[in-house]
Amino acid sequence: MDMENKKLIRLFTAGNVDDGKSTLIGRLLFDSGxxxxxxxxxxxxxxxSRTLHENFDLSYLTDGLRAEREQGxxxxxxxxxxxxxxxxxxISDTPGHLEYTRNMFTGASLCDIAIIxxxxxxxxxxxxKRHSKIAALLQVSKVIVAVNKMDLIHYxxxxxxxxxxxxxxxxxxxxxxxxxxxxxxxxNGEQVTFVTGKMPWYHGGTLLEQISNFSPTEKxxxxxxxxxxxxxxxxxxxxxxxxxxxxxxxxAVGQKILVGxxxxxxxxxEIINNFNDIDKAYAGMxxxxxxxxxxxxxxxxxxxxxVFPPKISNKITATLCWMSKNNGVTDQxxxxxxxxxxxxxxxxxxxxxxxxxxxxxxxxxxxxIQTKEIIAFDNYLFSKELGSFILIDLSNNxxxxxxxxx
Amino acid sequence: MMDFLDQLEAExxxxxxxxxxxxxxxxxxxxxxxxxxxxVHLAKKAFFPHKIPFPLLHIDTxxxxxxxxxxRDALVQDLNLKLxxxxxxxxxxxxxxxxxxxKFPSRNTFQTISLLKAIELYEFDACIGGxxxxxxxxxxxxxxxxHRNLQGKWLPESQGPEVWRILNGSILKGENMRVFPLSNxxxxxxxxxxxxxxxxxxxxxxxxSRPCFQLKDGSLMxxxxxxxxxxxxxxxxxxxxxxxxxDMTCTAAIESDxxxxxxxxxxLIHAKISERGATRIDDRISDAGMEDRKKEGYF
Numbered sequence: 001m002d003m004e005n006k007k008l009i010r011l012f013t014a015g016n017v018d019d020g021k022s023t024l025i026g027r028l029l030f031d032s033g034x035x036x037x038x039x040x041x042x043x044x045x046x047x048x049s050r051t052l053h054e055n056f057d058l059s060y061l062t063d064g065l066r067a068e069r070e071q072g073x074x075x076x077x078x079x080x081x082x083x084x085x086x087x088x089x090x091i092s093d094t095p096g097h098l099e100y101t102r103n104m105f106t107g108a109s110l111c112d113i114a115i116i117x118x119x120x121x122x123x124x125x126x127x128x129k130r131h132s133k134i135a136a137l138l139q140v141s142k143v144i145v146a147v148n149k150m151d152l153i154h155y156x157x158x159x160x161x162x163x164x165x166x167x168x169x170x171x172x173x174x175x176x177x178x179x180x181x182x183x184x185x186x187x188n189g190e191q192v193t194f195v196t197g198k199m200p201w202y203h204g205g206t207l208l209e210q211i212s213n214f215s216p217t218e219k220x221x222x223x224x225x226x227x228x229x230x231x232x233x234x235x236x237x238x239x240x241x242x243x244x245x246x247x248x249x250x251x252a253v254g255q256k257i258l259v260g261x262x263x264x265x266x267x268x269x270e271i272i273n274n275f276n277d278i279d280k281a282y283a284g285m286x287x288x289x290x291x292x293x294x295x296x297x298x299x300x301x302x303x304x305x306x307v308f309p310p311k312i313s314n315k316i317t318a319t320l321c322w323m324s325k326n327n328g329v330t331d332q333x334x335x336x337x338x339x340x341x342x343x344x345x346x347x348x349x350x351x352x353x354x355x356x357x358x359x360x361x362x363x364x365x366x367x368x369i370q371t372k373e374i375i376a377f378d379n380y381l382f383s384k385e386l387g388s389f390i391l392i393d394l395s396n397n398x399x400x401x402x403x404x405x406x
Numbered sequence: 407m408m409d410f411l412d413q414l415e416a417e418x419x420x421x422x423x424x425x426x427x428x429x430x431x432x433x434x435x436x437x438x439x440x441x442x443x444x445x446v447h448l449a450k451k452a453f454f455p456h457k458i459p460f461p462l463l464h465i466d467t468x469x470x471x472x473x474x475x476x477x478r479d480a481l482v483q484d485l486n487l488k489l490x491x492x493x494x495x496x497x498x499x500x501x502x503x504x505x506x507x508x509k510f511p512s513r514n515t516f517q518t519i520s521l522l523k524a525i526e527l528y529e530f531d532a533c534i535g536g537x538x539x540x541x542x543x544x545x546x547x548x549x550x551x552x553h554r555n556l557q558g559k560w561l562p563e564s565q566g567p568e569v570w571r572i573l574n575g576s577i578l579k580g581e582n583m584r585v586f587p588l589s590n591x592x593x594x595x596x597x598x599x600x601x602x603x604x605x606x607x608x609x610x611x612x613x614x615s616r617p618c619f620q621l622k623d624g625s626l627m628x629x630x631x632x633x634x635x636x637x638x639x640x641x642x643x644x645x646x647x648x649x650x651x652x653d654m655t656c657t658a659a660i661e662s663d664x665x666x667x668x669x670x671x672x673x674l675i676h677a678k679i680s681e682r683g684a685t686r687i688d689d690r691i692s693d694a695g696m697e698d699r700k701k702e703g704y705f
Binding site for chain 2: 005006007008063064065066067075076077078079080081087088090102103105106109110231232234241243244245272274275284285286288299323335337338339340384385388389390392396397398399402
């Protein structure tokens with residue numbers, strides 16, 4: 001088996017309502033052999049209003065809720081899985097409707113690749129722009145723009161070129177770096193997993209090839225960029241055991257490190273991984289740590305190297321995506337959860353805003369946040385784990401907003 | 407270099423540690439099936455060198471495979487864990503419910519009553535389950551921390567956001583969180599992990615001879631005291647194994663020669679039928695069967 005070094009890659013599909021996202025995923029799963037016979041039989045037995053042709057309705061594969069099938073729309077993100085020789089893929093099929101942006105964000109936030117669909121007949125819309133901006137905000141490594149329904153315009157090159165140049169200039173404006181556009185027909189599978197020569201003018205390969213060509217960038221691995229956040233503390237007689245994951249860098253037994261906003265200097269005594277003591281741990285590994293010094297460290301505290309410390313402050317500059325019908329209000333107290341850290345925080349200022357003290361559902365705004373205590377955090381560009389947070393309603397525990405730290 | 411199994415393992419360990427840290431009284435739902443056996447193995451790793459910091463809960467339909475019960479009892483003893491067992495039959499009789507008058511009187515839907523009863527009685531605030539998103543289309547929609555309201559219900563249309571790896575475990579008293587560390591694993595990922603970690607499983611996951619009869623749709627049901635065998639059923643001894651372990655009245659076997667974990671993986675690579683499609687005859691009741699059961703509080 002060629003299982004060695006097969007990596008996990010997460011991708012999401014986004015786009016306007018009825019651009020054919022679910023059909024495209026259905027097509028990828030169908031053509032990569034990830035759909036079983038019994039599921040296919042289910043598809044032919046159950047057709048809904050979205051069935052355009054007598055083919056199977058592939059969108060049915062991801063619209064898993066009764067309400068979605070009845071209304072013929074995607075409401076919440078669905079997760080699907082397929083594998084190639086090189087990678088295991090997790091696809092999030094995210095909703096197109098503006099009112100379900102929170103679900104789109106949920107599906108997109110951990111992804112390496114964004115597939116943004118555009119219906120060639122309608123071209124770039126507000127939703128296309130919104131989803132592209134979210135992809136930019138999330139720092140998705142690669143953006144593939146699938147210009148869909150090419151079959152309906154007889155695979156016309158000029159229409160594709162026009163959309164292509166319009167999108168690329170918009171992408172530059174919002175700071176998207178690695179962008180590819182592909183003309184395709186999700187319904188027929190053309191340029192998704194195979195080419196039958198309907199678009200001899202296009203040489204960029206199929207969507208599946210574009211996806212397969214992507215390799216995730218390795219995390220920062222120098223010991224100086226070491227980051228560890230305490231998830232859980234196991235109290236023992238002599239010294240505590242700290243459970244968590246190494247999110248960046250590496251750490252070795254005997255290494256001197258700093259702990260938390262108080263910058264306490266300590267020494268690593270023991271590293272446990274996979275039931276064993278190890279000498280050195282690397283980014284991505286779940287570990288248990290013991291320190292030489294007998295100090296008490298709380299859940300949420302960050303361990304780091306003094307050469308490359310996180311920011312330590314009670315003031316955070318961030319971009320917020322507001323996800324609740326209850327508006328965000330300055331000076332109101334929220335819980336801020338950053339990884340496993342939870343502290344009280346307020347929005348002090350909303351930048352560049354006409355209505356200066358409130359944030360509405362689905363708005364993306366730059367803000368200044370103040371936490372009640374001094375905490376350690378990172379720039380989102382360096383660490384998705386320590387550079388992102390949510391705001392939680394103090395009374396009903398709802399997640400209100402997602403933020404990236406500058 | 408971490409491969410995808412290391413990454414899936416790290417994700418599951420992260421989720422288990424968040425659960426232990428954020429909740430007062432979590433419990434691990436244990437069925438004796440391969441997914442919950444993997445969960446226990448992951449929990450062992452997550453909290454080593456300490457023991458697993460939460461008990462197990464078995465919702466016992468009474469329609470058990472003896473191998474699964476034996477495995478459960480040995481595991482609990484070996485790891486020195488507390489095991490709660492809630493008997494579905496007892497909750498049925500105290501609610502005046504009787505078994506369905508059917509050829510296959512499944513107690514699957516009645517399990518919800520016992521699960522909610524156990525949550526209320528022991529005040530569990532988080533229930534860790536082995537459900538995977540690849541199993542079923544309603545499960546594919548569920549969050550990793552999946553909220554249940556005061557009535558134990560799942561409200562799929564109002565699921566909150568769950569962004570990056572941040573797991574918001576704040577709930578009100580009486581509410582419950584269902585936690586799914588294996589959300590992103592597929593059936594074959596679980597088997598590859600079992601192979602890599604050398605995890606032992608109940609013998610019914612491997613080929614063995616068993617008296618069975620075939621249903622119209624091709625499903626193989628084993629002869630047991632809980633199903634009603636009639637004259638029309640042709641009983642023959644077949645070489646079978648189970649892809650899932652559940653209520654004996656609604657779990658079908660598959661014809662198989664796979665004797666080892668590697669042979670099971672090889673068999674699954676070529677399998678044309680999905681896991682639940684091959685084995686769960688109760689899923690075929692309606693198109694939204696799983697969604698409806700989950701809304702009522704099912705696993």
